[in-house]
Amino acid sequence: MILVFVLVLVVILAILGAAHWYVWRRLVRDTTVVRSRWRRAGNAVFIAGPILAVGALAGEQAGLPHAAARVVAWPGYLWLALLIYLFLGVVVGEVVRPLLRLWLARRAEKSPALTAPASDTTAASQGDAMPSEAEAVDTVSETDGPLGVSEESVRVSRRVFVSRVVGGAAAAVAVGTVGAGAFGVLNGPSVKRITVPLAKLPRSAHGLRIAVVSDVHLGPILGSGFCRRVVETINGTQPDLIAVVGDLIDGDVEDLASSVEPLRGLRSKLGTFFVTGNHEYISGVEPWVTKVRELGMRPLRNSRIELPGFDLAGVDDLAGEDDGAGPDFAAALGDRDRSRAVVLMAHQPVNIYDAVDQGVDLQLSGHTHGGQLWPGNYIAEMANPTNAGLEKYGDTQLYVSRGAGAWGPPVRVGAPSDITIVELASLQA
Incomplete structure (x- = not known):
């Protein structure tokens, strides 16, 4: 197991190193x-x-104090997000680069006087050591601007000029993308509303509204201020029931006690219920289960509660299997009255197959973040039966929330955060 972990770590570091080198070379x-x-x-x-990124990823797991981890996390995680889009930008630039060079060459043939000629100055005369630009080197000075063009109309080679145009465009798009994605996360989740009909739901429970909250990821970056916005958003919908389907936190109870305190203010008619996610197991599941109970939530750990018109069940996350625990569907659902509708809270969508076997009417999940950072949605779609939204598996429906927060970089691209109000509908109404 240790050998596998080391090999995976080496592969990841090699990929990150290669990506950094490639982006550095082009930009x-x-x-x-x-x-x-x-x-x-x-x-x-x-x-x-890269140093800050490694510090952000290792953070408190490497023994870094929480305050220091917060300082490192911001620039480190933002750099990781920026690297993704810088990399994608320069890859696209490989297609644009020859086309732009061709256009400049044809323009030079038609209007030589309008195009700056390539410099014949050798790399040695300028002390330049740019192998890919050996045939086309700048004659720039230390006083030049960021594009190497001074007021004295310094000549810039066509190849270097193209590199600067393409690289500058890639950097501008990447910064804009990450900036917009970070603003979307820090501004708080939006409210999404869906209606889910359940065949066994009685008329008396028609219209009952469940606020589904997942993947808040309170930790070194998202703290008490963000938590307060989530609570205000949930309470503003006036739900009948609140379902927190895992990955509420990233860190120890002692470090995040103040960050989770606003959760004490959650309000609903039937209460707030909680199931564990994989990050609760990473952060210390038993202390966190005790903490959420103290905050006024009711943990459903492979258990079930009867509510007016339907049953609400919850199973522990699959990550618990490493400790000999994990989801126990027989304990949560085995002895129930199958004439009653049942809604299951399970962090990971992959639990849907067991839910179908148990005759669950609706499963509420999170975990995927909807991919969080495009094109991560394609990876999430391959790894999960449903990436986001509502789908039907036999007689069982599965709803997967994109989550209220973000893991790692506080950035979302193509997968906006949400809190979903699931309104149950009776076919008898």
């Missing part, structure tokens, strides 16, 4: 002159970024 080496201040600044960013 820094191919666009700057050796020993220029822009080269030095770019090198510094691509050295500090």
